[in-house]
Amino acid sequence: MRLDFFDLQLFLHIIDTGSLTKGAERSAISLQAASERIKKLEQQFTISLFSRHASGVKLTIAGQTFAEQAQLLLQQYHQLQQVMAIYAQDTHSQVTLWCNSSAQSEYLPFLLPPYLLENPNIQIDLKEAETRDIIQALDKGTAQLGLISSFFNSEHLQTLEFSDDPLVLICPIQHRLKDKMQLQLVEVIHYPFVGLMQYHSLQQSIETQAKLLGYAIQYRLRLPNFTAIAQVVANGVGIAIMPKRAANRLTTLYPFHQIELNGDWANRKLLLAAKNFDDLPVSYQHLSQFLLSKNFK
Template sequence: MPMRYDLLSLEIFLAVAELGSVTRAGLRCHLATSAISKRVSELEEKVGSPLFIRNARGMQLTPAGQSLRHYARQLLDMLKRMEQELGEYGAGIKGHIRLHAITSALAQQLTLDIAGFLDAYPQVRFDVEERSGAEVVRAVSEGRADLGIIGEHTPALGLETMLYRTDEMVIAVAEGHPLATRDAVGFAEALTYEFIAPHPESSVHRLLTEQARLLGCEIKQRIRVSSFDSLCRMVSTNLGIGFIPRGVLRPYLRQFRLRALTLDEHWADRRLFMVARSIAALDPTTRAFADQLSRDRS
């Protein structure tokens, strides 16, 4: 026979697990200590194993308790999301997508992809946050985002991945730079010049430093910036060269009188990936968006 769990018992169990005390869990849940203890004992009876180690320091989870905490959190979070989404349907909103993405994705095709999806599904609501690759992975892992977009050199840390698009990394130089007369440059030669470096947690910085390391070189950098706009402004004053996706650089070429040099490297075509805790477990609205991103990649 399958074991049956009621939601209140799971909420009480999570309160005890977090607070490490039946008394404090009772205060949070507005229940008597005896009622809290009874619920925990009933859960342990169903599981057939102790969920807590009880000692002078309080209640500590056993391996069985840690497993139950993991699944109970997922279950209650999913129910909360279900209630929220169903409430939004009643308010005329047909779905809610929490998307975290790296800057270079939002600065290129992703914004247009969101607009295209909203043309087809105008009642969907998006919460979009721009983050570094590592922050995107953390947000998806912790359930603060449903779907993330990262660069291929950002570790996915156990998340499921699906190819989104590719972008081309290029070298940006001012019109007066010694390389400005060139159409292309090798990475080893580019490393002989000063760089305007991107944010150290960005996927672009990770790729830049990894490829320099493979050549046994260090990046020459005096200035580090946190946005592509600032990077292009700095490059335009000939303070250094930039390492940037071509699609991000394109709108700045005329404005700042910059040149885009093709990188003669096979790795310059960088893949971008969608990440989720489970693609199959995405709610229908987010899954439809992910499927569209997968179909529309170029």
């Protein structure tokens, strides 16, 4: 049994207009061609779809059921076209992914290259921001998809867990904190720090926590990335806070001690967030599915 989607659309046009003639016109075919196509549909299913009247046509009971299924099939067909469109060689999609510092430096540089190689017609623009700003952008509609920290309230958004992403404190091997296994931020706030540049979202989050404790962090040096921070800390300049994933990666390059930080703000998760994942453009849904399939733990 072969089903022609053009015939289904013709059938729905006839219903919408209440006329075989007008349905044919809307489908841009002749009345005779339209009549033959409908006749073949009726023969194929051994049913009558319409009852003919002087004022036009009306659906039979079988025709009403057929109309419901035809609408579903056409909706699925259009969805299939949209999903497949991102693979077409002459179709380019631009996706903007908002992300915090940790996602930008520790996850996406490893994930996105193979994704982009497999999908040469997708372009990704990464926009780094603090989680609070990403949430506001998603609320306002200026952002469609973001990787955010679970520490911030995002209950009004749809979120899916992407990865555990705890923060740790690192210190020089011979530092007085070297024997500690766990610490609260308040216990180290008076030590000199090495940090990221002020514009980094993670640095803003750390400083916000210090302010809530009534302190201001004293920095001996600010640097642009975690690699530079690890090198300076290993040389004995100060202590620093960074994602555990970054510390684990860098400890093979630079000698420093790693200490767990207590508190919800530090034992965070990375969440993929959107207002409504089902309403996202197909290219965004495709990227979302890819990111969630990686299941980082």
